[in-house]
Amino acid sequence: MLRYFTTRKILAGLFVLVICLTLVYGCFPGQKTLKSAPQLLTDPFLQLPTQSSVRVVWFTEFAGSKHSVAYGDNFQQTATANTTKLSRTREDQESRVGNKTQNGQYKQPVARDIWRHEAQVVGLTPGKRVSYRVTSVREDGESISSNSFTLAPTPTAGTALKILLTSDHQLKPMIAANLQKVVETVGRVDAVWLAGDAVNIADRASEWFDDHGGGAFFPCLQGRAKSQRDFNGVKTSFTGGEIIQHAPMFTSIGNHEVMGRFGKSEGLGAEFNDAIPRAVAMKLYGEKSLKDNSYNTDTYEEIFTLPQSKEGGETYYAVSSGDVRLVVLYATNMWRTPNMDAEARGKYRERDKDLQNPENWGYGQVIFEPIAKGSKQYNWLVQELNSPEFKQAKYKVVMFHHPPHSLGDNIVPAYTDPVQVIERDAKGKIKAVRYNYPKEADYLIRDVMPLLEAANVQLVFYGHSHVWNRFRSPSGMHFLETSNVGNTYGAFLSGDKRPVPPSDKKDYAALGDPNELKPVVPTIAPLSGKNGKPLPYIASNDITAFSIFDTSTGTVSSYRFDTSQPNSKVVKFDEFQVR
Template structure:
């Protein structure tokens, strides 16, 4: 094994404010020393010429007098690992041999991953700075950073995307996003970065070429990201003999087991401005509210007869775990409660009444699961699972199933009324891997722009595909086969809609050959507008096509 430090990703920007921004990067060893160096943008060429050793030298002020250097702190992401399902690059010889030889104590191998971070402070508003990072003999290329734009910034461009999850077309789509609109001021990411959050290669170097950070290398070094948690950021308890994917599917409610689930890798890579999984910040005069609206993923299996249930799912427990509370899965349980009276709900009520919200030029909400969707994941309803125990004549539990009543849909019953009453202009969601949008009677726009290279289909009603529903023993009448659970009609794109089999314009994009991204533009002169673009994987070099645009406010 080489002793050389390697950069697992280019630096990326986080936590912008009026005078600074955090710069983070990731290495494959613990560096002896790490440093962020930044200088006014006009010195970018001179900064590029410095070697890694010169960047770390105490006398860098003599080489570049206008430069500022900041010592960086390092933290190990101890949950990062690989397993036999990892698709590793050829250079990781030792890891590949360990997994292939069976010499490991199970089916997973820990992988050394270190997050390094430093904060650039004292930045002048509206001024661009060149920067590089260095860690023990390696350094990044020059990139650009700046403080958060002021409230009166003449132009903002925010990239809206989510659910990348190793999509093969994501790298080309992100390149097309840059080509279509130029440099972004921020990325709003609505959750689901990878498939298995503890599998390091999915973040950094999956051999198929679409790991998260490499796919975003043209954007993240120059653009701060604001993100929310999705279900694929949640890992379950790692048990001996289980693959990383199996432990991903075994997450338990914290009320059942204090270590039943973990978001440690996500929370260390993308720390929240508030220290919580829900927060609000003002960026360029735009109030951005980030909610934690996700639940653990479970399969759709539903066997009517308890004796036939050989696997736990969102609808049932396996017949083999009824006597073992820690082996049960408790349905698709919600990660952070949003129901009326919960801490997140009460925080949201306060935020919507705050001066920062009232004085913003635009008010938007980002959440993984949205109140309105025609995607497959709109079902079951976003409700706490209702546990129903089936018993025999002696009172012995013979089966457990879970219902999700429509009357208890938290997003529709509790959250959406708050957003509607507060006149939020835009709600951005993800999760179902498609593009669709709605406008409520109160004028709130709901956009899902999560089709980044894979899709689970669309179920808009009036014919076409139907969602799978559990047998009648469940509250199957509550499980919508088609349409939006909130009753809104999806809007047909107003520039270039896709056409159905009878040449009818479709109110969605859900085609595995296509990828979508959206851009929120906020202009002091022209107001705010959301533009959505499509990229065809069959012609990846062709420019992205604008297919929908609508104003806000």
């Protein structure tokens, strides 16, 4: 009888244990899938610092309540957040969300509910860092808090800053390694400048927050990525870097921040590629819903809180930090294939099958925001370059996405509006639609660069071509493209040539910088080519590069790391000083 009661107690105990395991882990013993604890979709990150305040932003997948920031000594001060819902974030056939490692989870674009929370922390003292953490309360009453991080207001003049210069993340395979090495090499940075192309498809939510491939935008910049590099069967994991929880980020719009005609395609990738000029959309669809029928930057502008100009809002602006005046321009266009075959809806032609249907035309490499002389953005730039804030700054830097000088592929054709040429047969039927880009009409070279030279801009920073290279004008203005952070599409200095039209060679350079500056060879440890000579660029799918602007010395230092040799050291390979 005693044995019977003992056995019953043991069985009862085991039953209770099983129930407890089920409640805690969401599974029975032996099952491999564990129920993850509710969490914030991102860590908090910093935006729009002023002399006495800074914005704290984070995201959740629940509406919740009581979203707040606790800060200061013992977190005794509190700032309440305003909550908004992202309006266009979706997932589609190409999304990799949750436990899905392959595409195909969705059959068509599906809205994904994501809430954004933003609180303004006030009463800050310049030069003093303050601890903070954020808390959100779910609908079921569970309170979820982040770890503790630090924040500070805008640095005053004379404050030494280390600023990370980066661009073109786009979920590429080396991004997590790149940002992890930033933190391991230089420690905490004071700001991040990102020259466009944060993700591939701006409305695809998982690319910002939780793509299963491990390279989503926020996890990589917050040290929460789970990215692996596999070489010869040896896998190395990289987590990115804990960066934007402590440092404000300033961004410019790249071509991948712009979405095309809304809801007119079966997938988000096709929608992204379906941007057409506003003037064309006006003729085709009228003024109603013009943005939805041309292109938009809605998700980009909803995600970030950036400085604003009266003329351009968050799309182009200027901001001061320490001794630096940063001018951010909206200079990017629609990327289209350089292929010239019959099926190419490309830079240089329309597809044969679309010739009789202008609604399906791509209209070439569309410029999204005018910047030519006389445009609203150009006139704003003239005013900014003559402002006291700009003129009195020790360092004057201009950031945008499209390269004015580059060895990469995306600098060709010229940055100008496509000149459409329609060829018809004797009966008037369209037999070809081509696009020309006169080099002498390049708006950046013809109109913008002379303004920057005259205003004594010291550094022009940009991306787009996924290479590292730099140039210097005869007057001493520096140009830096440090976009070989996640992958490369090659550099064209000798050997392989850019795919360009066979005619009009004066307008389309197959090799070198089409705007005729000579690339600068890295000053410390350049890579060598097959001939043993030093290369003036990094264009590699194994070696990733990042750059740091140190305002205490006025130097810009560039570093590289070979991800195929995970035990190798980070190498400083170039350094120059702005005048």
